[in-house]
Amino acid sequence: MRTNILIIGAGQAGLAAAYALKRQGLSFLIVDAGTKIGDSWRNRYDSLTLFTPRCISALSGMPLVGDANGYAGKDEFADYLRRYASFHKIPVSSSKKVVRLEKAGSLFVASTQDGNRLTSHIVIVATGAFSTPRIPGLSKLLPADIQQMHVTEFRNPGSVAEGPVLVVGDGASGRDVAIAMAGFQKVLLARGRKRRLLPEKVLGRSLWVWLGQLGLLQASAQGIIGRRMRREDPFPVRGNDDASLRRSGVILKPRLAAIHDRRVSFADGSSENIRSIVWATGYADELPWIEVEGAVDARAAPIHSNGIDLPLKFHPAAIRASAVFDKPYGAMGATGGNAKLTHCVSLEPVAAMIPA
Template identity: 45%
Template sequence: MQRFVLVIGAGQAGLAAGYHLARAGASFLIVDGASRVGDSWRARYDSLTLFTPRQFSALPGLNLDGNRELYPGRDEFAGYLERYASHFEFPIRLNTRVVRLCKDDGVFNATLDDGSEIRASEVIVATGGFQQALTPAVAGQFGSGVLQLTTQTYRNPHQLPEGPVLIVGDGASGRDIAAEAAQSQSTILSTGKPRRLFPERAFGKSVWWWLNVSGVLRAPAESWIGNKLKQSDAFPDRSRSFSALAGLGIRIAPRLSGASGSEARLADGTSAAIRTVIWAVGYRDDNRWIDIPGAMAADGSVLQRGGISPAPGMFFVGRPWQRNRASALVMGAGPDASHVVASLLHERKRPRARSSG
């Protein structure tokens, strides 16, 4: 068959892959289950902003307009992705969800939710690493009178009924949501592992400028610097330190250890009556649709190194720590996609270079 690349996902990772495929003159199609490009961002909570300022939040070939030092919001960035796809006139099919991906006689076969199929010589999976919000087992210990939301189902404080709110998880999203909830409700933030926050600016410049120019963000995942960054899991402060949150009236509490009815039990032996719980404890992948020998680990996670799968012809873009810390940020999508597309084109010249597992 004619060489043809299927890109699954039309978020920043898939669009960055499209940019580099188009530059290489490759034939490709991007598919996405959403009705609009950027909907993965529109589905997040209303006040979400990107980690990085606009100067570090653009994809290759098209700037993100606005103050370079400030952070783009959710809807602004979703609109940027839509403009990006239109600007480069990428071939995109929306409302098109892949429910099974298999491989027969060296050709990938993607079965769609409408029963039709797309055949491709190579596949780039760009569905990202934040697909399904986690809900821990302790959630089942709360009674039916407690409203339970996740970072995917929470939108704004208007959703919250009157009564105390418990946010479980003190990552960036958990802290953002706690600050919002505290404007109208008694709020508790249940913490987890120790986290480090870094300042937004240093010596008159964005700290991201320093991290970028120093090469820290490009340090390989397996390097000493990469390991240190993974362990610290740091993110910008932006008035989200514990002291700043406590100043908003938020109770900073230890880990949630159990629950019964409307009572939340904390690791320090205290408890609190709760009306709403918002789970902000991370995400998991849902890769059950991938049915490719050698592509998946025993625990269901994808196998890849630098975006290159051990299954020939299969690639990934948008995985956290795919190559470095920047891989989980918009600023890493372009370089990672460039690396993957170059590897894809190189593999076309050496079709037996990798084992199928």
């Protein structure tokens, strides 16, 4: 099947791209690995909510109904994405997982898991940043009778075996998961580097609104502000600060240092027996299925500078991205034998990449 523009992924980034293209009268094909729009949100842990309030979480062209300063739950947002696609008549081809993307002359060729081949002049990669779980090598030292899972597999306290559980990683997900289990069993939370937590509101307004008005959400990832924000990876406190964790019964521990059979040791020399581990250790920015020369590095991470692929010498004027907090959503365009990979957060200018 051949199309001018192929969008891979029908989450918020893919649907936003489709909306922008449709408004400009451009034809496209959008494919998604899930069986239903929003599945990437539905299939996460039960207590997950968006980090950002509804007032700044909606996509262009459709509000996110509810308390503007409140936070949508994961199922609510999944349903919103489904309604968004229906309202704007965005056709999504579901259960189409792309397993390889390569270049054939002036075209891109995407191969799907069910054996189909899709060719296009433009490819927008909108598969999100949470598809490749990162699990430390220490996991290989655990005996077979110790249950372990990445946070992507956790749904609720019933997901883990009875007995002491260790959550490794104190980002927002790790803290959420620890609190969710604290009323049911002994929970330890291993923390790495010092975590910078920000207030949820400043002068009665959402921190995110202030960040947007100050231009921090549009800061260059390579700039001083962008580098610092990405290094510290801060997030607003919403009942998951250290004091709240302790009140919930979560035992805070320093970095996990070693595993000896069923006993884990921490950086302060203390140790505990455990029955299970939840790895809340983040995700790798890897797209190993992209086999386009110059688009990804040796680790399969996108090669870019503020979303523009410098090694490929494509026209540099295409897209401005919010690069401080985002992860690689990208677009590739074929013109004169060259390709381009760019972040696709601010999506209105996508049409500028289409060959004349």
